[in-house]
Amino acid sequence: MRIIIVCYPTFGGSGILATELGHKLSKNGHTVHFIAYQKPVRLDVNDDNIFFHKVNVPFYPLFNFQPYELALSTKIVDVSTKHKIDLVHVHYAIPHAYAAYMAQKMLKTQKINLPIVTTLHGTDITLVGKHPFYKKAVKFSIDKSNIVTSVSKSLKTDTHDFFETNKKIKVIPNFVDLEKFNNQLNLCNKVSAHKTITHVSNFRPAKNIRTLIKVFDLISKKHKCIFNLIGEGPELEIAKEMTKELKIPDVYFLGNTNEVEKELCHSDIFILPSKVESFGLAALEAMASKVVVISSNSGGLPEVNIHNETGFLSEYNDINKMVDYAESILNDENKLNEMKEKAFLRAQKFDINKIIYYYEDIYKSVI
Ligand code: GMT
Numbered sequence: 001m002r003i004i005i006v007c008y009p010t011f012g013g014s015g016i017l018a019t020e021l022g023h024k025l026s027k028n029g030h031t032v033h034f035i036a037y038q039k040p041v042r043l044d045v046n047d048d049n050i051f052f053h054k055v056n057v058p059f060y061p062l063f064n065f066q067p068y069e070l071a072l073s074t075k076i077v078d079v080s081t082k083h084k085i086d087l088v089h090v091h092y093a094i095p096h097a098y099a100a101y102m103a104q105k106m107l108k109t110q111k112i113n114l115p116i117v118t119t120l121h122g123t124d125i126t127l128v129g130k131h132p133f134y135k136k137a138v139k140f141s142i143d144k145s146n147i148v149t150s151v152s153k154s155l156k157t158d159t160h161d162f163f164e165t166n167k168k169i170k171v172i173p174n175f176v177d178l179e180k181f182n183n184q185l186n187l188c189n190k191v192s193a194h195k196t197i198t199h200v201s202n203f204r205p206a207k208n209i210r211t212l213i214k215v216f217d218l219i220s221k222k223h224k225c226i227f228n229l230i231g232e233g234p235e236l237e238i239a240k241e242m243t244k245e246l247k248i249p250d251v252y253f254l255g256n257t258n259e260v261e262k263e264l265c266h267s268d269i270f271i272l273p274s275k276v277e278s279f280g281l282a283a284l285e286a287m288a289s290k291v292v293v294i295s296s297n298s299g300g301l302p303e304v305n306i307h308n309e310t311g312f313l314s315e316y317n318d319i320n321k322m323v324d325y326a327e328s329i330l331n332d333e334n335k336l337n338e339m340k341e342k343a344f345l346r347a348q349k350f351d352i353n354k355i356i357y358y359y360e361d362i363y364k365s366v367i
Pocket of ligand 1: 011012013014015017092121122123126151174202204206276277278279280281282
């Protein structure tokens with residue numbers, strides 16, 4: 001098949017997932033054309049079946065906001081006609097599903113049929129999408145997509161509830177390329193005498209960074225641990241300030257990385273206290289690296305992290321519970337190791353090789 005993937009090129013989960021999906025589709029013999037405003041961070045364009053098309057939005061002084069959707073839908077039309085595309089798969093509804101619908105309508109005038117598959121990722125529904133300024137347009141683009149998928153059952157329910165739509169939504173969970181994580185685990189050389197506690201995110205308000213730092217602080221008062229924070233975003237400075245003020249020792253801000261597995265393989269515990277989280281791809285990547293996850297029970301996290309097995313789930317903002325859970329495994333090496341194995345075992349269920357067929361099936365059905 002010849003497929004267009006539209007995604008965000010940043011370190012956010014939707015762009016990462018879309019990129020990994022494209023790589024796997026190309027390995028399975030499909031041709032994949034990525035469209036984004038810059039090359040997605042994990043995209044390897046050396047692959048013969050992968051192409052990248054940049055959306056350029058020329059600056060025009062009349063506009064307060066440059067019309068990205070217009071440029072994107074034009075790009076979808078151009079790529080579709082030039083490369084005889086079979087379908088477009090957009091990741092994140094805003095504004096990608098909307099632009100794809102316009103492209104579909106334009107192509108129809110040339111008697112070209114371009115089916116749209118829309119994957120809902122999370123904040124496009126739970127935070128941004130349901131805002132009254134966007135809601136009607138988001139609902140419209142969901143309803144007009146030929147197939148809609150969501151990354152968790154929780155997100156499917158939220159979509160039906162928030163948008164009052166009966167649109168059929170197929171749940172296809174996120175995945176990891178386990179081979180990559182296994183290779184890294186085999187190479188990993190954990191040298192530190194101390195346990196490592198890690199957090200990976202885009203440091204947006206939804207990630208509940210203040211609570212994370214408070215949890216680190218309380219743990220550090222009783223245990224000498226290394227605290228690694230990976231990623232960048234609006235609340236990174238707050239995190240840095242707080243760790244300084246609280247004088248938490250051994251905190252390392254590692255910035256963005258394309259090779260998160262190289263950091264996770266040294267870790268013992270992963271903490272994700274999110275307020276909203278449709279799935280928690282970062283938590284799944286931690287589990288694939290044999291790391292125990294302590295997370296909130298928000299959104300789709302309970303579909304990934306199993307309480308008392310692969311890690312622990314706490315009520316949103318229950319700092320003391322999260323600290324207690326961390327201590328229960330920091331004080332018990334056997335339990336920690338047992339849970340690491342269970343986390344790793346659970347991650348096998350989300351191996352890309354098990355999930356890819358669901359996407360290939362819906363592509364076939366929509367064509
Ligand atoms: O806000 C983010 O965390 C980024 C966002 C994205 O779309 O880039 O992540 C969402 O999609 C990921 C991939 O499907 C999910 O694993 C994340 O849970 C989800 N984030 C939220 O729901 C907050």
